[in-house]
Amino acid sequence: MTSAVADPRSADPFVFGLLGSPNAGKTTLFNALTGLRARVGNYPGVTVERREAELALDDSRCVLIDLPGTYGLDPISADEAVVRDVLAGRTEGVASPDALIVVVDACSLPRTLPFVGEAIRLGKPMCVVLTMLDELAARRGNLDLARLEASLGVPVVGVVGHRGRGLDALRRLLGDPQSWSRPAILPPEDRADRAGWADSIATSVIEEHPTRHRLTERIDRVVLHPLWGSLLFAFVMVGFFQLIFTWANPAMDAIDQGIAALVTLARDSLPAGWATDLLADGLIAGVGSVVIFLPQIVILFSLLYLLEDLGYMARAAFVIDRLMGRIGLEGRSFVALLSSYACAVPGIMATRTIPSPRDRLVTILVAPLMTCSARLPVYALLISAFVPERNVWGPIGLQGLVLLGLYVGGAVAALVVAAIFKKTLIRSDGLPFVMELPTYRWPTAKVWASQVFGSAWAFLRRAGTIILAASILLWVMLNFPKVDVPAHLEGPAASAYALEHSAAGRLGHAIEPAIAPLGFDWKIGVGLIASLAAREILVATLAQVYATGSEEGEPLREALRRDADPETGEKVFSPATVGALLVFFVFALQCTSTLAIMRRETNSWRWPAFAFGYLLVLAYTASFLTHRLVSTFAGNDWLS
Amino acid sequence: MSKIQSHSPTRPHGESQTLDQISRGRSVQVVDVVGDDPIARRLNDLGIREGARISVIRRAPLGDPTVFELCGYQLCLRRSESSRVRVTPEPPAQDAEASGTVATPTQSGVA
Numbered sequence: 001m002t003s004a005v006a007d008p009r010s011a012d013p014f015v016f017g018l019l020g021s022p023n024a025g026k027t028t029l030f031n032a033l034t035g036l037r038a039r040v041g042n043y044p045g046v047t048v049e050r051r052e053a054e055l056a057l058d059d060s061r062c063v064l065i066d067l068p069g070t071y072g073l074d075p076i077s078a079d080e081a082v083v084r085d086v087l088a089g090r091t092e093g094v095a096s097p098d099a100l101i102v103v104v105d106a107c108s109l110p111r112t113l114p115f116v117g118e119a120i121r122l123g124k125p126m127c128v129v130l131t132m133l134d135e136l137a138a139r140r141g142n143l144d145l146a147r148l149e150a151s152l153g154v155p156v157v158g159v160v161g162h163r164g165r166g167l168d169a170l171r172r173l174l175g176d177p178q179s180w181s182r183p184a185i186l187p188p189e190d191r192a193d194r195a196g197w198a199d200s201i202a203t204s205v206i207e208e209h210p211t212r213h214r215l216t217e218r219i220d221r222v223v224l225h226p227l228w229g230s231l232l233f234a235f236v237m238v239g240f241f242q243l244i245f246t247w248a249n250p251a252m253d254a255i256d257q258g259i260a261a262l263v264t265l266a267r268d269s270l271p272a273g274w275a276t277d278l279l280a281d282g283l284i285a286g287v288g289s290v291v292i293f294l295p296q297i298v299i300l301f302s303l304l305y306l307l308e309d310l311g312y313m314a315r316a317a318f319v320i321d322r323l324m325g326r327i328g329l330e331g332r333s334f335v336a337l338l339s340s341y342a343c344a345v346p347g348i349m350a351t352r353t354i355p356s357p358r359d360r361l362v363t364i365l366v367a368p369l370m371t372c373s374a375r376l377p378v379y380a381l382l383i384s385a386f387v388p389e390r391n392v393w394g395p396i397g398l399q400g401l402v403l404l405g406l407y408v409g410g411a412v413a414a415l416v417v418a419a420i421f422k423k424t425l426i427r428s429d430g431l432p433f434v435m436e437l438p439t440y441r442w443p444t445a446k447v448w449a450s451q452v453f454g455s456a457w458a459f460l461r462r463a464g465t466i467i468l469a470a471s472i473l474l475w476v477m478l479n480f481p482k483v484d485v486p487a488h489l490e491g492p493a494a495s496a497y498a499l500e501h502s503a504a505g506r507l508g509h510a511i512e513p514a515i516a517p518l519g520f521d522w523k524i525g526v527g528l529i530a531s532l533a534a535r536e537i538l539v540a541t542l543a544q545v546y547a548t549g550s551e552e553g554e555p556l557r558e559a560l561r562r563d564a565d566p567e568t569g570e571k572v573f574s575p576a577t578v579g580a581l582l583v584f585f586v587f588a589l590q591c592t593s594t595l596a597i598m599r600r601e602t603n604s605w606r607w608p609a610f611a612f613g614y615l616l617v618l619a620y621t622a623s624f625l626t627h628r629l630v631s632t633f634a635g636n637d638w639l640s
Numbered sequence: 641m642s643k644i645q646s647h648s649p650t651r652p653h654g655e656s657q658t659l660d661q662i663s664r665g666r667s668v669q670v671v672d673v674v675g676d677d678p679i680a681r682r683l684n685d686l687g688i689r690e691g692a693r694i695s696v697i698r699r700a701p702l703g704d705p706t707v708f709e710l711c712g713y714q715l716c717l718r719r720s721e722s723s724r725v726r727v728t729p730e731p732p733a734q735d736a737e738a739s740g741t742v743a744t745p746t747q748s749g750v751a
Contacts, residue, residue, distance in 0.1 A: 321702075
């Protein structure tokens, strides 16, 4: 195996495994060595991200695997067993590393030395990379690197990953792993003995222990203060949420208009026909439905990585942890759930900061319950059409209260469901909650920009393709098969007729018996099918079904209010039906983009299918109960 | 490397205290971690080992978790974990700013 380094033509490239604790600077070093060419996937069977990249050294091609961060080689959960299994060559499709690079934070060397000892005992060629040497110097600590190398018996290199210092020496070392020194005697096997071995090395190589980071101490006095810290937390979280909303809006509007302009351009310059329809309404609009998420994703990740790299994210998690702990999650889930208020797509991507794979999975599964901005047009239409505009208490109006109720309902449901999942389906993996508080540091612009770019690109490439395909499929269902529209119909009435006879229209009729208990007729059924592409499409589809030719203002609202069953004369949109429809939208996962991003983040269709299923059951049940309750207690008279 | 072996009942404070009971600003020395299960091993991996010095830095606004300092880094633990760490108070004269696992065998001055 090791001959691969000497012989670049060899089929199996030499594999280096990057091993180390979370926060040791492993990922920074990985990016610095490989320049962001990582292939990202998952380890089989678990939601643990797998990253590897080609490592171009002077005269050979190697592969660098970024192993999941770990505090020890003795796994305490199935997810942690990944590291042990990869090292032992027991993971299918993953080459066992031929040599190990163990990344160690120089400031907390005494903690990590027993882990280094465990790694040495694996018997593979190994070197130690000491990171955070700049911080060690700033905290007036000092280490004898030469003595550390002599005591461990393996090569030791110091680097400052984000500044690129020490990387050349490391590359030279990686070029020739056969020459790496090996210890004459292995560290002790017994845990306690190994701790003694580590302590004696620490005593001899640490010339000066690092002091506390003064600036961090001073900042934390405010940031973690019981009162100021809580206020700052609220301020940062509200600001974070607001910025995703408000900053993204102009860009999203611009994209919306740009896409609309392109659609018009395509229609004007191409001959009329279904091919043009497909290009304009299917393809261009489909691409638009992907690109529309980019502003939110770029802003979310810009802020997220900024707060993370600065060191605030861990503090925010620390402040809110107690509340999240009650439902079995931890502080870091909070940020992802809050982001989901803007949109579940960036929210689910934000779960990457949660180290426990189970907590991450639960957060992903409940994120769609947070009231995203796509539900707002639906709520706005139904509330403005059917909830009376009157004040219930002072200036507080009924319409606003209903809207607030829907928002709160979604959040409460998310927390309750998360608590249930953590108690039943996805129990804790026995991992204790442990979180390091890193020292505050300025992020480097290059690292920050490349992280944001990497996330945006991953979204476009992995989720975008699925979203695009789904948009085109839905377009086809809404437009085919083509039928001959009776001659006396024209304009909106003709398109309503065509829609009723399309695949989606027929499906709407077909599911009518199933949704009738909720008070929904086939027209709402078509709307529900179309809103699978994105929830707000319900509004446009209802406008088309009701042949009003307008999505906004009076016509659609009036049409909805007037619509009555031709046989019984009862209003289709009774209070019970409106309530049921609103509640349905609180719960149902009517969003292919969310399903696509779930598929990407969990690397399987199992979890998006599960989320879709459980949320559909929840939506149906809650909607049914709402319909029953409102029918029984409210009657039909509050509209007149 | 010297270890604290004194488990004698003559030291009223040393035996009974666990890490979650230590008030903010105090420094303690680890006696042991209760149990031999994965969580105990993980705490061990995090540097919470016999003889290690731990300072209690601050508690979260809601009372849990707590930030501790040990081995040159800061670590948040919830009560459920920190209550498993048995500790003995450090002599108050010692410099709380210094950190590391190098245990000091001094037993005098236990409050």
